[in-house]
Every structure is written in structure tokens, then in C-alpha cells.
Amino acid sequence: MSTTTAPPPGASQEDLARLEAHWGERASLRSWFGTVDHKRIGRRYLVTASLFFVLAGISALAMRTQLARPESSLLSPEEYNQLFTMHGTAMIFLFATPMLFGFGNFLVPLMIGSRDMAFPKLNALGYWVFLFAGLFMWASLPFGAAPNGGWFAYVPLTDDRNTPGLHMDVYTLGLLFLGIATTAGSINFIVTALKLRAPGMSLNRVPLFVWAIVATAFMVIFALPALNLDNAMLFLDRRFGTHFFDPEAAGNVLLWQHLFWIFGHPDVYIIVMPALGIVSAVLPAFTRRGVVGYVLIVLAIVSIAIISFGVWVHHMFATGLPHLSYSFFSAASTIITIPSGIQIFAWLATMLLGRLVVRVPLLFLIGFIVTFVLGGFTGAMFALTAFDQQVTDSYFVVAHFHYVLIGGAVFPILAGIYYWLPKMTGRMYHEGLGKWAFWLFFTGMQVAFFPMHLSGLFGMPRRVYTYRDEPGWDVWNLVSTIGAYILAVGLLLVLIGVVHAIRRGRPAPPDPWGGDTLEWSTDSPPRPYNFPVLPQVHSLHPTWDQPSRSSMAEDATADRILADGRRTLFTSELDGRRERVVEMPEASVQPLLLALAMLVFFTAMLFAWYPFAAAAAVAVAVTIAVWLWPPRRPEEELGVVR
Amino acid sequence: MSNRSLAAATSTEALTTELPAGRSTGWWGMVMFVTTEATLFACLLGSYFYLRFQHGGEWPPGGIEQPKLLRPLVMTAVLLPSSLPMIWAERGIRRGDRRRLRYGLATTLLLGSAFLALQATEYAELFHEFTLTTNAYGSLFFVITGFHGLHVLIGLTMLSWLLAAALRGGSFGAHRHDRVRNAAIYWHFVDAVWAAILFTIYLSPRL
Amino acid sequence: MSAQPGPRTRLAGGLLLWYAVLGGALAWAIHLMVAWGADELTCASGSDRIGAVPLRLVVALAVVLPALATIGALLAATLAWRRTAHTRPDGIAEATLGRTRMLAALGLWANLLFLAIILLGGVALLVFPPCQR
Numbered sequence: 001m002s003t004t005t006a007p008p009p010g011a012s013q014e015d016l017a018r019l020e021a022h023w024g025e026r027a028s029l030r031s032w033f034g035t036v037d038h039k040r041i042g043r044r045y046l047v048t049a050s051l052f053f054v055l056a057g058i059s060a061l062a063m064r065t066q067l068a069r070p071e072s073s074l075l076s077p078e079e080y081n082q083l084f085t086m087h088g089t090a091m092i093f094l095f096a097t098p099m100l101f102g103f104g105n106f107l108v109p110l111m112i113g114s115r116d117m118a119f120p121k122l123n124a125l126g127y128w129v130f131l132f133a134g135l136f137m138w139a140s141l142p143f144g145a146a147p148n149g150g151w152f153a154y155v156p157l158t159d160d161r162n163t164p165g166l167h168m169d170v171y172t173l174g175l176l177f178l179g180i181a182t183t184a185g186s187i188n189f190i191v192t193a194l195k196l197r198a199p200g201m202s203l204n205r206v207p208l209f210v211w212a213i214v215a216t217a218f219m220v221i222f223a224l225p226a227l228n229l230d231n232a233m234l235f236l237d238r239r240f241g242t243h244f245f246d247p248e249a250a251g252n253v254l255l256w257q258h259l260f261w262i263f264g265h266p267d268v269y270i271i272v273m274p275a276l277g278i279v280s281a282v283l284p285a286f287t288r289r290g291v292v293g294y295v296l297i298v299l300a301i302v303s304i305a306i307i308s309f310g311v312w313v314h315h316m317f318a319t320g321l322p323h324l325s326y327s328f329f330s331a332a333s334t335i336i337t338i339p340s341g342i343q344i345f346a347w348l349a350t351m352l353l354g355r356l357v358v359r360v361p362l363l364f365l366i367g368f369i370v371t372f373v374l375g376g377f378t379g380a381m382f383a384l385t386a387f388d389q390q391v392t393d394s395y396f397v398v399a400h401f402h403y404v405l406i407g408g409a410v411f412p413i414l415a416g417i418y419y420w421l422p423k424m425t426g427r428m429y430h431e432g433l434g435k436w437a438f439w440l441f442f443t444g445m446q447v448a449f450f451p452m453h454l455s456g457l458f459g460m461p462r463r464v465y466t467y468r469d470e471p472g473w474d475v476w477n478l479v480s481t482i483g484a485y486i487l488a489v490g491l492l493l494v495l496i497g498v499v500h501a502i503r504r505g506r507p508a509p510p511d512p513w514g515g516d517t518l519e520w521s522t523d524s525p526p527r528p529y530n531f532p533v534l535p536q537v538h539s540l541h542p543t544w545d546q547p548s549r550s551s552m553a554e555d556a557t558a559d560r561i562l563a564d565g566r567r568t569l570f571t572s573e574l575d576g577r578r579e580r581v582v583e584m585p586e587a588s589v590q591p592l593l594l595a596l597a598m599l600v601f602f603t604a605m606l607f608a609w610y611p612f613a614a615a616a617a618v619a620v621a622v623t624i625a626v627w628l629w630p631p632r633r634p635e636e637e638l639g640v641v642r
Numbered sequence: 643m644s645n646r647s648l649a650a651a652t653s654t655e656a657l658t659t660e661l662p663a664g665r666s667t668g669w670w671g672m673v674m675f676v677t678t679e680a681t682l683f684a685c686l687l688g689s690y691f692y693l694r695f696q697h698g699g700e701w702p703p704g705g706i707e708q709p710k711l712l713r714p715l716v717m718t719a720v721l722l723p724s725s726l727p728m729i730w731a732e733r734g735i736r737r738g739d740r741r742r743l744r745y746g747l748a749t750t751l752l753l754g755s756a757f758l759a760l761q762a763t764e765y766a767e768l769f770h771e772f773t774l775t776t777n778a779y780g781s782l783f784f785v786i787t788g789f790h791g792l793h794v795l796i797g798l799t800m801l802s803w804l805l806a807a808a809l810r811g812g813s814f815g816a817h818r819h820d821r822v823r824n825a826a827i828y829w830h831f832v833d834a835v836w837a838a839i840l841f842t843i844y845l846s847p848r849l
Numbered sequence: 850m851s852a853q854p855g856p857r858t859r860l861a862g863g864l865l866l867w868y869a870v871l872g873g874a875l876a877w878a879i880h881l882m883v884a885w886g887a888d889e890l891t892c893a894s895g896s897d898r899i900g901a902v903p904l905r906l907v908v909a910l911a912v913v914l915p916a917l918a919t920i921g922a923l924l925a926a927t928l929a930w931r932r933t934a935h936t937r938p939d940g941i942a943e944a945t946l947g948r949t950r951m952l953a954a955l956g957l958w959a960n961l962l963f964l965a966i967i968l969l970g971g972v973a974l975l976v977f978p979p980c981q982r
Contacts, residue, residue: 118667187674191667202944204951221674225682229689233785242774242781244689249777250703252696255689262685295951299958306874307966310881323981324908325888327973328881335966572663575945579664625803630813630821638815641738647858654932656854656862658941658949695893 010556011532018563023529034587036120041127042106049099052134056090059083068481070469080465081148088151094134096409100274101185103416104213110519111207113198113535115568116584118191121591126184128595133178140170147171155245155256160238169606172231177602179228186217194573200537201576207517211298212277215305219266227263261312269308275412282419285513286362287354293346300339307336360434361419367442368411375403396456402449422512426525427505429497437493444487451476516541534560534569594623672824676831683835687842690782702779706772714844717760724753725833732826738816747805754798761791790839797832800825869929870956872922873963880915880967884908892980904979912971919964926956
């Protein structure tokens with residue numbers, strides 16, 4: 001497989017030395033806190049999101065241990081409520097999206113042939129805010145003050161009369177804080193993909209993973225405000241006595257549900273879409289051909305991103321709409337399955353037409369298809385209203401969405417970890433260890449979650465901290481718990497595999513898989529400037545086509561080396577025509593300071609120290625003002641007439 | 643449109659025109675930010691209508707009077723035209739005219755501050771009748787107008803910051819005016835949102 | 850037509866292409882907001898007329914007009930697809946031509962999808978009285 005050797009350098013030794021001087025970061029405390037390198041930030045996203053994944057996973061194991069037998073008293077009801085809420089909230093907001101943004105951060109500039117993101121400092125800010133928001137939420141758990149109203153936090157359960165204490169304030173403020181990171185990251189992805197693509201990379205040559213990340217970012221831009229507003233209103237209701245959700249004072253509890261699902265339904269795709277992008281990115285290397293139906297997959301990505309905003313009412317069919325207006329949402333909910341189906345069949349066709357290379361990433365992709373399709377199948381069962389009413393709020397639902405989310409997000413993420421580990425760390429993983437990890441994870445997943453369909457059908461409601469010794473429930477719960485532990489061992493092996501690769505793995509060549517996208521044209525791990533020579537792209541699979549490859553080697557030109565400064569190229573939005581050379585910002589601790597000021601603000605709001613909050617708000621404004629303050633330039637450079 | 647120009651617009655040359663092209667990253671970043679903010683305001687105003695129609699009955703509820711029109715109309719007359727000196731200032735600096743930039747910014751600042759002062763007097767008067775905590779209408783009224791007021795304040799901070807940089811010299815010119823244009827986009831957005839708020843809060847209860 | 854088109858013609862051509870790509874999506878969004886909003890609000894107020902106009906007619910218009918707009922976008926996409934079928938010797942870059950063709954293909958399929966959604970939702974109008982719950 002690893003027949004590729006590093007191409008002959010197109011840049012001279014002096015060019016390389018100058019690039020290194022402009023882009024390299026000496027190991028120091030300052031550079032550690034101030035880095036704006038998208039690769040370091042991307043890796044930090046991945047590590048931090050994994051840390052939150054472990055915490056949420058341990059919460060799940062504690063719950064499964066509690067449920068292993070009836071009338072267990074390992075956890076109190078209060079503890080159980082906080083654990084299941086933090087498990088769901090963290091998995092969705094602190095793991096799935098940030099993890100995929102981590103892949104995006106590391107990969108998007110590499111895949112489009114750029115030297116960094118469009119806004120490197122904003123990128124660093126996004127990471128720090130994500131880290132602090134995650135710690136902010138998890139820090140409440142040891143004090144018994146963690147959110148406890150379920151991940152979708154329906155009012156009136158979560159208002160101040162029914163849930164006094166800090167619990168839901170941690171939830172609302174934590175998600176508002178995190179929203180800053182998600183929004184900043186999304187804007188950054190969109191602008192990066194629009195302006196920083198290598199020359200020649202017109203829209204029809206953009207890798208599918210980049211399409212998926214950009215579509216996700218657009219969904220965030222339009223969906224997240226609904227969640228932010230919802231949380232802001234709930235916080236105001238709880239803390240300052242407003243009445244948005246209070247029916248006694250002209251408010252309405254259903255407003256929460258509407259706003260939550262306007263966000264929540266696109267969010268399902270916000271989580272799954274980039275993961276499906278990983279599938280499209282990994283598949284070509286292990287089938288030795290491009291993904292079948294590029295245009296159709298782009299169509300699926302774009303149309304899902306749009307239609308997902310027109311289906312939210314299907315979460316609320318119990319609220320008494322006229323049948324006619326129901327039909328408009330019903331039509332959208334039906335048609336959205338077509339693009340989803342297109343993607344699955346395109347991948348199956350790719351596997352059928354290609355030559356399969358069975359390595360660990362491909363195993364995880366197959367695991368993804370099996371699990372995701374099973375989850376989709378139970379999803380279709382909910383469309384039968386009678387069945388839906390029978391199983392709503394039972395463990396059947398829990399089984400369904402774990403098949404969808406573990407199948408649709410975790411399997412592709414694990415495939416991505418194994419696939420890009422050589423690129424990220426410069427080391428190969430241990431194949432045998434990886435196969436063990438896959439089989440344990442796959443088996444554990446099925447053993448843990450398949451029986452939940454049954455316990456759900458036997459009437460076990462979700463979110464109960466314990467249950468009586470009734471026939472039918474205890475056996476399946478015990479099986480689920482055993483499965484959860486097998487799954488955990490599988491994940492532990494993934495972790496061991498990563499650590500083993502970093503410590504002991506053999507050095508990775510630039511292109512161990514024969515991949516088709518541009519990241520495989522860089523060193524493993526890539527140099528700080530990514531590309532000694534920015535590529536000239538000639539096709540959808542630049543690493544597989546000779547003109548694109550040689551544009552970085554023997555056909556290199558000085559206007560794509562740009563070694564006299566920290567520079568990269570802007571190209572035009574649609575056609576990727578060369579526009580101009582731009583200077584990129586250097587490392588800075590301003591993003592960290594800004595994120596810290598925001599942390600002080602949200603902490604002060606949580607504990608109602610309003611003068612501190614006001615001071616922190618001023619600190620935020622001052623930091624931004626200093627950050628963006630224009631440097632002084634001579635008048636002739638500015639072009640001043642008078 | 644004549645047949646000839648239709649044929650021209652559907653020619654391969656015209657259809658392959660790259661549109662948009664040549665925008666800077668700062669422009670795209672600001673446009674995306676304003677888009678997500680606009681969605682936030684749309685959700686906020688949508689919530690107003692949702693609560694209003696779900697409540698049924700008289701609106702505003704709880705014996706609160708219809709909002710008075712005179713002051714908000716004056717506020718509108720102050721805020722909406724404040725975009726004009728901003729446009730004038732931005733066009734000026736694009737040609738390297740720093741004087742126009744300074745005067746334009748100062749005028750916009752003045753108009754924006756007048757808007758906030760008028761809003762403060764309105765609040766002082768309304769607080770006798772109802773507040774944030776009276777009922778959902780009070781919550782909606784003060785959160786929507788207050789959130790917009792906060793945006794005006796942020797906009798004014800941006801403009802003061804621009805003015806400070808412009809007065810220092812060596813900041814902006816014909817080749818360097820990204821920051822001016824981005825602040826201008828934000829300011830126009832804040833203005834446009836006010837028009838939507840005027841319609842929702844002040845005019846629509848009378849319809 | 851060998852002369853280079855002027856800036857206005859280019860603008861019209863560029864906008865026409867975006868209409869071909871996103872017209873269906875936009876029409877669907879408007880259809881959804883208007884048809885759902887009108888139905889929901891009018892029925893909630895206990896009437897099946899908006900002023901003097903029957904609600905059924907309003908909803909029907911909110912189905913038919915967006916459907917026509919989507920068909921228009923479909924035709925525009927077909928046109929763009931046909932106009933980009935051959936590489937040309939006269940200097941439109943290969944990347945530009947390929948990009949336009951891809952957007953046209955995207956528009957073709959997307960408009961079909963959105964047309965299907967609009968018609969599937971609208972056909973309920975033949976079955977249900979607008980305010981039946």
C-alpha cells in the first residue's frame with residue numbers, strides 16, 4: 001500500500017527554511033497558549049471532545065450498573081437524573097459536534113490546499129470557549145448541581161418552581177457559552193471553504209468532506225439562534241421573573257418545544273452530516289476508486305441541509321394542528337429520505353464496484369452501515385402512529401436513537417481516527433489491536449442496545465432510576481449492562497491503540513493508504529505551513545492525478561511558494577481563480593484572554609455576581625477592541641487623499 | 643426585456659459568470675455573522691406572534707394599553723437615516739477621504755445616541771405601567787426592544803472605536819477600509835431590524 | 850454572439866444560474882411558510898376565509914405559484930445543463946464550465962425534489978377541508 005514516496009520538493013532549501021521561520025512555532029509556554037495553527041487546534045478539539053466523551057461514557061456506565069438489577073441503590077434518583085441529563089447533553093453538545101469540528105479544523109485547510117483557516121485567531125478562540133464551556137458544565141456535577149431535566153429540558157419541568165437550584169442555570173448558561181464557539185467555528189469553515197481553496201479547485205472539485213462541513217456550518221448558522229433564544233428565555237424566566245413559558249401570565253410552554261425542535265431537528269443532521277462526510281472521505285482509499293455519484297452526494301448534502309428545517313413539526317404532531325398543515329411537513333419528512341437513501345446506495349455501489357481493502361477504517365465503515373440502517377429502520381416504524389404512541393418515552397426510543405447516533409456518528413468518527421491517525425501523529429496504528437477494538441465495540445454496541453428494543457416493547461419507560469422485579473425487564477437490562485461494558489472495553493482498546501501508535505508506532509509515510517485528497521500530499525504530520533508549494537488543482541482527486549501532483553513538485557512556481565512572509569492565497573468563491581496573496585496572523589494569547597473573560601462573565605451570571613459580570617463584559621469589549629485595532633501604516637500605503 | 647438581451651443572458655458566457663466573486667474574508671465573515679443574528683431576531687419576533695396568537699383574547703393582555711406611536715416614530719426617524727452618513731463616510735474612505743469618514747462617523751454616532759436616549763425616556767415612562775415581570779407581553783416588549791437597544795449600543799461602540807482609530811491617523815485609506823465596511827454592514831443591519839421591531843411591537847397590535 | 854457580454858448581461862446570467870440552483874428551495878420555503886401560516890392562523894381564529902377570500906383558494910395559490918416557480922427553475926437548470934454540454938474553443942476555462950455544469954445538475958435534481966414536496970403537500974388540499982382537525 002505504502003508505495004508512495006515523498007515527491008521531489010518543488011521548493012528550494014532556502015524557501016523551506018524561510019517558510020519554517022515564518023510558520024514554525026518554537027516550543028514554549030507562550031506558543032502553547034497562543035497557537036493559531038489549525039492542526040494543533042484541531043488536535044486539541046479532538047482530544048478535549050474525547051475527554052468529554054469519556055466523562056459522558058462513565059456516566060452511562062454508572063447508570064447501566066445501577067440498572068443491571070432491579071431495585072438497586074447504587075445511585076439516588078437525584079444523582080441518576082443529573083447523570084442521564086449530563087450524558088445526553090455532553091454527548092450531543094460537547095462530544096459529537098466538537099469532535100467533528102475537530103476533524104474539520106485539522107482537515108479542511110489540508111483538503112483544500114491552504115496554509116490555515118480564514119480566521120486563525122477566531123479558530124483559537126473557538127477552541128478555548130469550547131473547552132471552558134465544557135468544564136463549566138461538568139464542574140457542576142461534583143457539587144450535585146448539574147443539569148437534571150433531560151437533554152431537551154422541557155418546561156414546565158425545568159422552570160424555577162419545579163427545578164429550583166442552579167441545575168438548569170448551568171444548562172442554559174453553559175449552552176449559550178458553548179454557542180459562541182460553535183457559531184465562530186461555523187463562520188470560519190464557511191469563509192475558509194469559500195476563499196482559501198487552492199487555485200483550480202472550482203466547486204465541482206471540492207472534496208465531499210468539505211461540502212459536508214460547510215453544509216453543517218450553514219445549518220448551525222440558521223438553527224443555533226433558536227436554541228440560544230430558547231435558553232436565554234428560560235434563564236430570564238428562572239432568574240429574572242419573566243413569563244415567556246408561564247401560561248398564567250400569557251406565556252406558553254409549547255414555545256419552548258417549538259424553538260427547541262426548530263433547532264433540534266436540523267441538529268440531528270448537524271451531528272450526522274460531517275460524520276457522513278468522513279464516510280465519503282475514507283471510502284475511496286479502501287475501495288480504490290472515487291465515490292460513485294459525486295454530484296448526487298453533493299445534492300444529498302445540500303438538500304438535506306435545507307429540507308431539515310422544514311420538518312420540525314413532526315416532533316409535535318400531538319399538539320392539534322389542522323390535518324392540512326400537517327401534510328406540508330409530512331411531505332418534507334417523506335422526501336428527505338430520498339437524499340439520505342441516495343448516499344447509502346452511492347456508498348454501497350462504491351464498495352460493489354471498487355476493490356475492497358479490508359483494514360480497520362473500512363471495518364468501522366461497514367459497522368456504520370449496518371448499525372445506521374438498523375436505526376433508520378426503527379425510525380421508519382415510528383411513522384406508524386399507533387406504534388409510535390405505544391413505544392413513545394420507552395426504552396425502544398432509547399435503542400432507536402443510540403443506533404442512529406452511534407451508528408451515524410461514532411462509527412464514522414472511529415473510522416476517521418484510524419484513517420487520519422498517521423497524518424495527525426506521523427505514526428501507524430497497530431492493525432491487530434484495531435481489529436480487536438472494532439469487534440469488541442461492534443459486539444458491545446449490539447448487545448447493549450438491541451435488548452433495549454425488547455425492554456421498551458415490554459413497557460419499560462426511559463429515564464427511570466430503578467424498576468421493580470417484573471418479568472421480562474431484569475434479564476434484558478442485565479444483558480444491556482454487560483453489552484455496555486464490552487463496548488467500553490472496545491473503546492478502551494481504541495484509546496490504547498492511539499497511545500500505542502504515538503509511543504511505539506512505526507513512522508507513517510506521507511500517504512499510507514493511497515488516498516485521493518490533498519492532505520495525503522503533505523508530510524505526516526504536515527509541516528506548520530502544510531504545503532511547501534500550494535497546489536494547482538486539476539481534478540476532484542488531486543493526489544491521484546499527475547498534473548496536480550507535479551504542480552507541487554517539478555512544476556512549482558514562485559507565486560505558489562510565497563516564502564517571504566506568513567502567506568497564503570485567496571481564490572475566487574466559485575471557480576477557485578487566483579485572486580491575491582494575503583498575510584496571515586501570528587500566534588497570540590488574545591483568544592485565550594477573551595475566552596477567559598467570557599468564562600468569568602458566565603460564571604458571574606451563574607452565581608448572580610452581577611457587578612463582576614458587568615466588569616467581565618467590559619473586559620470582553622476591551623479585548624476585542626485591542627485585538628482588531630488597526631496597525632499604523634504609512635499614508636501612501638493606505639491611499640489617503642486628504 | 644427584448645429577445646436579444648434574453649438570448650444574451652442565457653448564453654454560455656453569461657451563465658458561466660462567476661457570481662459572487664472577489665469578496666474578502668472579512669466581508670463574508672460579517673455577512674455570515676449578521677445572517678445568524680438576523681435569524682435570532684426572526685425567532686424572537688416569531689415568538690412574539692406565537693405567544694400573541696396562542697393567547698387569543700385581547701392583546702396586550704392584562705389591561706396594558708396599546709403602545710403609543712409618536713415616540714417610536716421619532717426614534718425611527720432618528721435611527722433609519724443614521725445609515726446615510728455611514729454610507730457617505732464609507733464611500734469617502736474608499737476614495738481615501740478621511741475627513742468624510744470622520745464627519746460621517748460622528749454624525750451616525752450622534753443619531754444613534756439620540757435613539758438610545760429616546761428609548762431610555764420611553765422605558766422610564768412605561769415602567770410606571772408595566773415591567774419585564776408583569777406578564778409575557780411585558781417580557782416580550784422589554785426583551786425585544788432591550789435586545790435591540792443592546793445591539794445599538796454595540797454598534798455605537800464599534801463606531802466610536804472606528805472614530806478613535808480614524809482620528810489617530812494611519813488607520814484607514816483607499817486601500818485599507820475593511821473595518822469601516824464591516825462596521826457599516828453591522829450598523830445597517832441594526833437599522834433594518836428596528837424597522838421589523840417597529841412593525842411587530844408598535845404597529846401590528848393596531849392592525 | 851461572439852462579442853463578450855456586458856456587465857449587466859453577466860449579472861443576469863449569474864443570477865439566472867442561481868435561480869436554477871436554488872429557485873426550488875426558495876419556492877418551497879415560501880410555500881411552507883405561507884400555506885402553513887395561513888392555514889394555522891386562519892383556522893385558529895375560527896374561520897375558513899381570509900377577508901372575503903376562501904382559505905382553500907389561498908392555500909391552493911400558495912401551492913400552485915411556488916410549484917410554477919420551481920418548474921421555471923427546472924427549465925433554467927435544463928438550459929444551463931445544455932449550454933455547458935460541450936467544451937468550447939473560445940476561452941471559457943474548463944474549471945468554470947465544469948462548475949457551472951455541476952451547479953446545473955444540482956439544480957435539476959434539487960428542483961425535482963422540491964417540486965415533489967410541494968405537490969405532495971398540496972395534493973392534501975383535494976382530500977381535507979382546510980380546517981379539519
